[in-house]
Amino acid sequence: MAPTKDVSVQQENKSVGIIGMGDMGKMYARRIAKAGWRVNACDRADKFESMKQEFANTENIKIFANGHLVSRLSDYIIYCVEAELIDDVVAVYGPSTKLGAIVGGQTSCKAPEIAAFEKHLPKDVEIVSCHSLHGPNVDPSGQPLVLIKHRSSDASFQLVERILACFGSKFVYLNAEEHDQITADTQAVTHAAFLSMGTAWAAGDQFPWEVTKWNSGIENIKINITLRIYSNKWHVYAGLAILNPAAQRQIRQYACSVTELFKLILEGKRDEFETRVRAAGNFVFGKQKDELLLRDEILDQFSLSGVPKSERKPNSHLSLLGMVDCWWKCNIVPYDHMICSTPLFRLRLGATEYLFRQPDLLDDCIRFALDDDSFRSDDLEFTFAARGWSDAVSFGDFNSYRKRFEKPQEYFAPRFAEATKLGNEMIKTILGRMKILEDSREAAKT
Ligand SMILES: NC(=O)C1=CN([C@@H]2O[C@H](COP(=O)(O)OP(=O)(O)OC[C@H]3O[C@@H](n4cnc5c(N)ncnc54)[C@H](OP(=O)(O)O)[C@@H]3O)[C@@H](O)[C@H]2O)C=CC1
């Protein structure tokens, strides 16, 4: 029989440690173990027995009582804990790291993670960090996986590459600072926009799929993504926004863009509003010639409502106008950030592109924003919400972020099961199509 990949991996006689066996840690452990590497893993001590049971029959995974035991044994140790806890957890287990091992982390913001490693790890330990730019239930193949060679030899870095190759992801090589700059946009502002939509709908006591005016192709994206975010754990979003200074700046600009555009609407300053929206659009989309990322017939498959197309109305789309204005004011061309794109970022870019690159739609939207007041109160709620999220992030208070998150979460909870199912299908279909487009663009370049 031909030697399998598993055999060559075992021959390296290296083991991987995972500290923090939540959603991402388990996903990492399972995939790395399946590729044949020995995995030593732990979560908090009080979960030791239940974890042991859960992984009793999983080949190559051994559960330990704590991170000291994992650290002492493993050659590449990955911290998969909450971002806000990284300093505390590395302070405890870091000094137990095996002599000459490599350490990395999976948290979504790298400045505090690298600072914790530099502070608490012994000097002989190398540092190679990583970040999978997708959630635990998304197929990692073809998705970006950032690798950060912070303090390591080439040989150690190549070992990490061989270990993480089992995801089939696209490696993206960045330093920690570049990572945080780009993900501030691709992740933190993306979440801020959809979190604000959810807060506004909940504050206005609207299940958007039950209200006719929220029914059109891109509304389906807004609703499905918003519900997808609220059905998740608050700490993931809090960590990557609060701990990343670039994210705080960009989220503040998003709130400011939304507020300024809304004031122009209220004051009826048509020319100023239109000039600003078009200038932002030209900056972001002016050079784009490729086919649109999103198409009606695909978007329409993913409605939570079933309202016929003929009954749909235009929308002022303040949330999308604000995104493009924010990119313009931050001097960001989002297409340059595709290397660190998450599925949600691609959908956000697809939705704004859909509006700005179809001249009739943008004309309708500008006219509607100024002449029709049926979205005014929704836009008011949205503006409050965007500023509230920006404040929550700037104040840096995890607890108030959590409270802010949990209110809409409770409001939308009854629809999570259905929305997640539809959202997963939507993401699969739309991203499948986007990938074909992106591949053909790449092929055209070469
Ligand atoms: N979920 C996602 O979509 C993604 C998340 N990430 C990042 O990955 C990291 C993990 O996220 P995720 O898996 O979703 O979060 P989870 O909350 O599911 O997992 C974190 C786990 O670490 C455990 N933990 C906390 N302290 C310790 C400790 N001292 N020793 C051992 N285990 C500990 C937590 O226990 P307890 O719950 O009791 O605190 C929890 O089980 C985060 O930093 C997140 O930002 C990155 C990409 C995607």
Ligand SMILES: O=C(O)C(=O)Cc1ccc(O)cc1
């Ligand atoms: O795609 C998104 O934006 C998600 O919400 C999932 C996610 C969350 C945190 C990460 O660090 C990476 C991906």
